[in-house]
Amino acid sequence: MVMERADVLPLLGEAFREHGYEGASLSVITKQTGLGRGSLYHFFPGGKAEMAAAVLEDIDAWFEREIFAPLRSKADAQAAIDAMWEAVSAYFRSGQRVCLVGAFALSDTRDRFASAVNAYFAHWTEALAHALRRLGHDAERANAIAEQVVAGIQGAITLARARRDAGLFERVIAGLRAMAEK
Amino acid sequence: MVMERADVLPLLGEAFREHGYEGASLSVITKQTGLGRGSLYHFFPGGKAEMAAAVLEDIDAWFEREIFAPLRSKADAQAAIDAMWEAVSAYFRSGQRVCLVGAFALSDTRDRFASAVNAYFAHWTEALAHALRRLGHDAERANAIAEQVVAGIQGAITLARARRDAGLFERVIAGLRAMAEK
DNA sequence: AGCATACTTGAACGATTGGTACAGAGCAAG
DNA sequence: CTTGCTCTGTACCAATCGTTCAAGTATGCT
Numbered sequence: 419m420v421m422e423r424a425d426v427l428p429l430l431g432e433a434f435r436e437h438g439y440e441g442a443s444l445s446v447i448t449k450q451t452g453l454g455r456g457s458l459y460h461f462f463p464g465g466k467a468e469m470a471a472a473v474l475e476d477i478d479a480w481f482e483r484e485i486f487a488p489l490r491s492k493a494d495a496q497a498a499i500d501a502m503w504e505a506v507s508a509y510f511r512s513g514q515r516v517c518l519v520g521a522f523a524l525s526d527t528r529d530r531f532a533s534a535v536n537a538y539f540a541h542w543t544e545a546l547a548h549a550l551r552r553l554g555h556d557a558e559r560a561n562a563i564a565e566q567v568v569a570g571i572q573g574a575i576t577l578a579r580a581r582r583d584a585g586l587f588e589r590v591i592a593g594l595r596a597m598a599e600k
Numbered sequence: 601m602v603m604e605r606a607d608v609l610p611l612l613g614e615a616f617r618e619h620g621y622e623g624a625s626l627s628v629i630t631k632q633t634g635l636g637r638g639s640l641y642h643f644f645p646g647g648k649a650e651m652a653a654a655v656l657e658d659i660d661a662w663f664e665r666e667i668f669a670p671l672r673s674k675a676d677a678q679a680a681i682d683a684m685w686e687a688v689s690a691y692f693r694s695g696q697r698v699c700l701v702g703a704f705a706l707s708d709t710r711d712r713f714a715s716a717v718n719a720y721f722a723h724w725t726e727a728l729a730h731a732l733r734r735l736g737h738d739a740e741r742a743n744a745i746a747e748q749v750v751a752g753i754q755g756a757i758t759l760a761r762a763r764r765d766a767g768l769f770e771r772v773i774a775g776l777r778a779m780a781e782k
Numbered sequence: 783a784g785c786a787t788a789c790t791t792g793a794a795c796g797a798t799t800g801g802t803a804c805a806g807a808g809c810a811a812g
Numbered sequence: 813c814t815t816g817c818t819c820t821g822t823a824c825c826a827a828t829c830g831t832t833c834a835a836g837t838a839t840g841c842t
Contacts, residue, residue, distance in 0.1 A: 436707075436708050437707060437708050438620055438622060438623075438707040438708075438709075439623075440619075440620060440622040441620075441621075441622040441707060441708065441709075443798080443799065444799075444800060444801085445798080445799085453820085454819095454820055454821050454822085455800095455820090455821080455822090456804095456819075456820045456821060456822085457819060457820055457821090459801075459802080460818080460819060460820075461819095465800065465801065466801090516706050516707075519762070520706065520758045520762070521706040521707060523758055523759075523761050523762035524620075524698050524702065524703040524706060524757075524758060524761060525618075525619060525620040525623060525698075525703060526618055526619050526620075526623065527620075527623075528761065528762065532764075535762045536762060536763050536764070538762075539763055540763065562771065562775060565759070565768060565771060565775075566752070566772055566775045566776075568759060569755035569756050569758070569759040569768075569772045570748070570751060570752050570755050571755065572754070572758040572759060573750075573751035573752050573754040573755025573756070573758070574751050574755070575706075576702045576705055576706060576751070576754040576755070577705075577721055577747070577750060577751040577754060579705050579706060579710065580701070580702070580705035580710065580717045580718060580720075580721045581718050581721055581722065582718070586747060589744065589747060590747055590748055590751045593744060593747075593748045594748075625829065625830085626828095626829075626830060626831085627828080627829090635790085636790060636791055636792070637791085637792080637830090637831080637832090638789085638790055638791055638792075638832090638833085639790055639791080641831075641832080641833095642788080642790075643789095647830065647831065648830070648831095784841105784842090785840105785841090785842085786839100786840090786841085786842105787838105787840080787841095788837100788838080789837080789838070789839085790835100790836075790837070790838090791834105791836070791837090792833105792834105792835100792836100793832105793833095793834095794831105794832085794833090794834105795830105795831080795832075795833100796829100796831095797829075797830090797831105798827105798829065798830100799826100799827075799828065799829070800825105800826100800827090801824105801825080801827105802823105802825075802826105803822100803823090803825095804823090805820105805821095805822095806819105806820085806821090807818105807819080807820075807821095808817100808818085808819080808820095809816105809817090809818085809819100810815105810816090810817090810818105811814105811815085811816090811817105812813105812815080812816105
């Protein structure tokens with residue numbers, strides 16, 4: 419089996435998720451990925467910073483493809499929103515899995531990846547607001563709900579992880595989901 | 601001027617807030633506090649772990665005194681909730697200042713301070729639910745709103761920091777505030 | 783004053799950090 | 813087999829990590 423750069427990204431993502439940017443030392447990363455330092459620096463000559471940047475790009479691409487694009491362009495806006503909720507629950511494993519972008523945003527790691535962090539949430543909010551408008555909400559209300567929902571998802575992750583309560587995550591998500599309905 | 605242990609805790613808190621537990625190196629901490637390594641280990645013989653634990657305890661005590669206790673026992677429940685919103689906006693500086701407990705919850709630092717992290721959010725949720733019940737919400741609805749609100753606050757911090765948008769924080773808070781009304 | 787205790791300093795410790803260098807393994811093409 | 817290229821493990825670097833500690837200064841009590 420050949421290990422390509424793309425195959426390493428999810429493993430890198432888990433390492434950063436679990437330990438944060440500073441906490442994910444190269445020895446942690448080599449353990450997580452099963453790759454030696456040589457291989458890692460072959461794929462990512464820029465070192466840790468390039469690894470994290472690549473992971474963020476990979477995450478953004480996934481969300482763009484699976485969630486944002488459907489929210490913006492799918493004919494059935496309600497179906498796109500429903501699919502978003504399914505994807506969110508699955509992706510974050512009911513709050514057992516952290517949002518890497520959100521975690522980066524809370525420490526000074528944000529400054530290193532400011533534009534990627536900002537873009538991720540900007541795209542999400544705008545795409546959701548777009549779908550909500552097509553659902554019949556007026557523009558102002560759509561924006562307000564979108565911000566509320568995207569923030570609420572991040573909060574649900576934080577709280578569920580803090581309290582180790584996956585049920586809590588699902589309850590908060592259900593509340594947000596109700597808020598977005600027309 | 602004499603520097604007491606209690607005076608150091610807020611400075612330590614800012615260091616951990618800004619850099620996270622791993623990122624707050626001893627040299628960062630000495631710079632932030634203006635105390636030498638020796639002094640720090642004099643006040644906190646347990647080293648960094650004890651510093652962080654003391655900060656968490658300090659934070660929990662502040663919230664207990666300023667927010668949780670009023671929510672539980674103040675005669676006017678609505679006034680206690682209003683005071684909570686004022687305190688939240690001021691304490692988190694409209695989302696420019698991170699919630700240390702929330703930040704810890706997102707990395708593996710949570711495991712080190714699991715009980716403090718869990719207790720903080722448990723107390724907050726329970727105290728708020730108690731006030732909401734006295735406001736006239738039935739028990740089930742009070743619990744649901746409380747979870748939604750406490751999560752929402754954390755999400756507002758994450759999003760506001762990610763997007764460097766203090767206005768976003770205030771808008772999300774306003775939405776949560778409306779949700780808690782009777 | 784003397785003495786004990788509280789605090790501070792800064793150098794030094796071993797361990798680990800992120801990063802580099804490089805020789806060799808593996809493989810495909812000629 | 814030779815050549816060339818991608819990939820990988822190991823050894824190594826300077827820098828920094830958290831922690832310790834002997835020696836110092838300040839403070840307060842008798």
